[in-house]
Amino acid sequence: MTEANRTRVLPGLPPQVRRVREPVVAIGVLALLALLPLLFSGYVIYILPQYMLFGVLAMSLALLWGFCGMLSFGQAGFFALGAYTMGLCVQHAGAVGVNAAYLALVISMAAGTAIASAVGYFLFSAGVRDSYFVIVTLALSIIAEQIAVGQSQITGGWNGMFIPRMELSLWRWKFPLDSDASIYYVIVVFVAATYFFLRWITRAKFGKVLAGIRENEDRVLSLGFKVPLYKTATFAISAGLACMAGALYGTHAAFVAPSLAGVLFSTEVVVWVAIAGRSSLLAALLGGIVVSSISNALSAITPQYWQLVLGVLFVLTVAFFRGGIAGAVHRFAAHRGG
Amino acid sequence: MGHGAMLTLGAYLMWATTKMGVAFVLAALISALGVGLVGLLLEHIVIRHFYGEPLETLLLTWGFFLITTELIKIVFGTDLREVVNPLPGSFELGTVRFPVYRSLVALFAVVLIVAAALVFYKTRIGIRIRALMQNAEVASLLGLNIQLTYKFVFVTGSFMAGLAGALISPMLSVDPYIGNIFLVRSFFAVTVGGVGQLLGGTLAGSFLVGGMETVFALVSSQVVAQTIVFALAIVILRFRPQGVVTSR
Numbered sequence: 001m002t003e004a005n006r007t008r009v010l011p012g013l014p015p016q017v018r019r020v021r022e023p024v025v026a027i028g029v030l031a032l033l034a035l036l037p038l039l040f041s042g043y044v045i046y047i048l049p050q051y052m053l054f055g056v057l058a059m060s061l062a063l064l065w066g067f068c069g070m071l072s073f074g075q076a077g078f079f080a081l082g083a084y085t086m087g088l089c090v091q092h093a094g095a096v097g098v099n100a101a102y103l104a105l106v107i108s109m110a111a112g113t114a115i116a117s118a119v120g121y122f123l124f125s126a127g128v129r130d131s132y133f134v135i136v137t138l139a140l141s142i143i144a145e146q147i148a149v150g151q152s153q154i155t156g157g158w159n160g161m162f163i164p165r166m167e168l169s170l171w172r173w174k175f176p177l178d179s180d181a182s183i184y185y186v187i188v189v190f191v192a193a194t195y196f197f198l199r200w201i202t203r204a205k206f207g208k209v210l211a212g213i214r215e216n217e218d219r220v221l222s223l224g225f226k227v228p229l230y231k232t233a234t235f236a237i238s239a240g241l242a243c244m245a246g247a248l249y250g251t252h253a254a255f256v257a258p259s260l261a262g263v264l265f266s267t268e269v270v271v272w273v274a275i276a277g278r279s280s281l282l283a284a285l286l287g288g289i290v291v292s293s294i295s296n297a298l299s300a301i302t303p304q305y306w307q308l309v310l311g312v313l314f315v316l317t318v319a320f321f322r323g324g325i326a327g328a329v330h331r332f333a334a335h336r337g338g
Numbered sequence: 339m340g341h342g343a344m345l346t347l348g349a350y351l352m353w354a355t356t357k358m359g360v361a362f363v364l365a366a367l368i369s370a371l372g373v374g375l376v377g378l379l380l381e382h383i384v385i386r387h388f389y390g391e392p393l394e395t396l397l398l399t400w401g402f403f404l405i406t407t408e409l410i411k412i413v414f415g416t417d418l419r420e421v422v423n424p425l426p427g428s429f430e431l432g433t434v435r436f437p438v439y440r441s442l443v444a445l446f447a448v449v450l451i452v453a454a455a456l457v458f459y460k461t462r463i464g465i466r467i468r469a470l471m472q473n474a475e476v477a478s479l480l481g482l483n484i485q486l487t488y489k490f491v492f493v494t495g496s497f498m499a500g501l502a503g504a505l506i507s508p509m510l511s512v513d514p515y516i517g518n519i520f521l522v523r524s525f526f527a528v529t530v531g532g533v534g535q536l537l538g539g540t541l542a543g544s545f546l547v548g549g550m551e552t553v554f555a556l557v558s559s560q561v562v563a564q565t566i567v568f569a570l571a572i573v574i575l576r577f578r579p580q581g582v583v584t585s586r
Contacts, residue, residue, distance in 0.1 A: 071393060119572070126576045131392050135525050136575065139568040142522060146565050263518055267400065274397070308408040315401035318394060319384060 023199065026282045030192045037181045046180045047296065048289075049187040049252055054272075055288030056194050056245040060238040061273050062284035067202050068234045069214030073266050074137030077144035078116070078239045080261030082108040082246025084148065084155055087163040087256060101166030105247050112243030113236045120235035124228035141266045148258035160257035163250045183252055190248060191285070194241060198281050201237070210234060271314045277326025287324075343406035344496050346517035348373045348503025350410055353419045353512055370501035377496020381489050389474075389488060403517070410514045421507040443505050450498070467491055522568070 033052065037045050057079050064070045089104035123136060148155045155161055165183070168175040177183040201207055209230050212220040221227045250256050259265065269288070276287025291310070298306040317324055323331070351369035356362065380402055388395045429436055458464040466487050469477040478484045503517070510516065 069393075071397075122576055123572075128575060131396050132575060134393075134396060135522070136572050139522055139572060143565045143568055150562065150565075267404070270397075270400075271404070305412070308405060308412070311401055311404035311408055314404065315384070315398060318397045318401060319387070322394075 022280070022282055023196075026195060026199075026285075029282070029286065030188065030195070033191070034185070034188050037184055041180075045184055048293075049184050050249060051289045051292045051296075052187055052191045052285075053245045053249045053252070054269075054292045055285040056191055057242050057269055058272050058276070058284040058288030059194060059198055059281050060241040060245070061269050062278055062281055063198055063202065063241075064234060064238045065270075065273060066277075066279035066284070067207060067214065068210040068231065069217075070231065070235065071134050071270070072137040072235075072238070073134055073263065073270065074140040074144075075238070075242050075269050076263075076266035077137075077141040077261045078112045078242035079246035079249065079265075080144055080148060080256065080258070081112060081115075082243035082248075083163070083250030083253075083256040083260060084161065085111060085243070086166075086247040086250035087161045088154070090164055090166070090251070099166075099168075101247075101251060104166075104251075105244055108243040108247040109240045113240035116236040116239030117232055120232040121228060124231045124235075138263060138266070141261060141263050144261040145258050145263070148261050155258070158258065160255055163254050163256065165254060166251040177251075187248060187252065190244075194245075195281060195285060198241075202281070206230070206233075271310060273324075275310075275313055275317050275324055277324030277329075279323065280326035280330075283324060283326030343403040343410075343517050344373050344377065344499035345503035345506070345520055346410060346512075346514060347376065347406060348500035349421070349507040349512045349516060350414055350419070350503075351500070352504035352507045353414075353421050356421055366501065366504040369504035370497050373500025373503070374493050374497035377500075378489070378493045380496075381492040385492065386485060386488065403521075407514050407517075414514070419512040421512065439508060443509075446505070450501075454498075463487075463490065 033048075036048065057075055060078075061072060061075050064072050085108035086101065086104040089107060090100045119136070119140065123133065128136070149158060152158075165177055168177060168186070175182070177186060202210070209220065209225055212223075212225070213227055213230060217227060246260075272287040272291045273284050275291065277283035295306060295310075321328055348369045351372045352365055355365035355368050360368065380399075384398055384402075385395060388398060429438060429441075456464075458467065466477070466482055467490075469480075469482060470484055470487050470491075474484055502520075506516075506520075
């Protein structure tokens, strides 16, 4: 069958839409990201991995918000926790004999998961939900920022902390990631792994229970599911991923400051995810990448007006297009498909 | 969530009006009315369509917060502003010195809370609000105009946040972010005290949150104090979600 035949619309039949499935688009996007270093070099390749990690942060929020109906204003706190962990490990763990950066990735994920599990189970087992959960995560984010500022002998306070770039190692083999392209590929692999991991768990039975909790928590509870455990697990996974992304961000940016944990950055993540579409992982990823790229480009020109536009877009999205851009695309496709 | 921005806005309006030479009390009133007007517009244009969806309302007011903060930055700039303290100096009571202005504001705040509680518990509008909180559907069936009541509550809330911002402005330097920290504090004060416990709850909550912060700040740093208080508030939220003060 030729290409022309396949796409031809038969008369009398409803127009056939070739449903482009999300993973196909995702693989396309990831492949495009993987090819970029061959086409570009310099600043674009340097800065893009940071935005991809913001995209991972956005996906971690989408898992919570879009799939389980829990909104967190504290994701940036976990992101910063990861970055600081990376910094501390690289500074102090040289003596252990293993690659400090690997250690940092494991510790940061464990720390994020542990904190989120503890706080999450503590709250969810008592039925704390909705707005109260938002406020608690907001407070977590403020606490993280305050600690980063206050414990300046450890974190460097307002001055921030410098972090050496990590290196890959496997027994004797060592590979420093000093060049922009090399760490770019490490992060692309991380982004791809995160995306497919999250896609897997959201489509598994686990994800179906989460959707149930989102739609009607009381009913899922009365069906016998241990809702607090599911919510805790989701929060823990989300926090662990945010922490790992933060650790990679730390080693890539080579610098971390308290504002990374702040409320403003936390809510920026919420804005990306809301505009891009809260119930699609790919949209969240792209939202994180695209919006932060645009922010960077425009903040040189009109920093204030761009933030204003973003705020207005955010309100419009929440008020009128709850699914965000992804929701609109989905509806458009469904409309055309009949 | 928008109340942080309301407070900031109140403080800036205060700065602008006192700068124009308006007397302090009048300026505070103008600022509060201005913020109340903003609240009215916000409620009428956006918020009233989203009652019954708390998470969306929260997001919308947060969006309002972002927009207002940016607008304030564009109009007023990001540099610190000072509002002149109208009553400098202090008086002594025994061995303790009290700054005049702070004491007066504290007194006024208590009076305001008591007045709000009186309105809430002793007047017709108060009983309407309480009916709305208990069961909006039944209240509307009994002939209560819920839209109007919600609007009244929202505008009053904005007015008070604006007033708080105006009154607090001489105590600190005004910058576009002063609302942030007060937002979380006030949220916790309300949660700790108990939602709907206007008199006892608000007073107990504010004293607990504010008082503990001051006490802990004496023995350790300000930062640690704030962290401990937030952590404690989370614990209270877990074990007494209905608040410390409960009726019945």
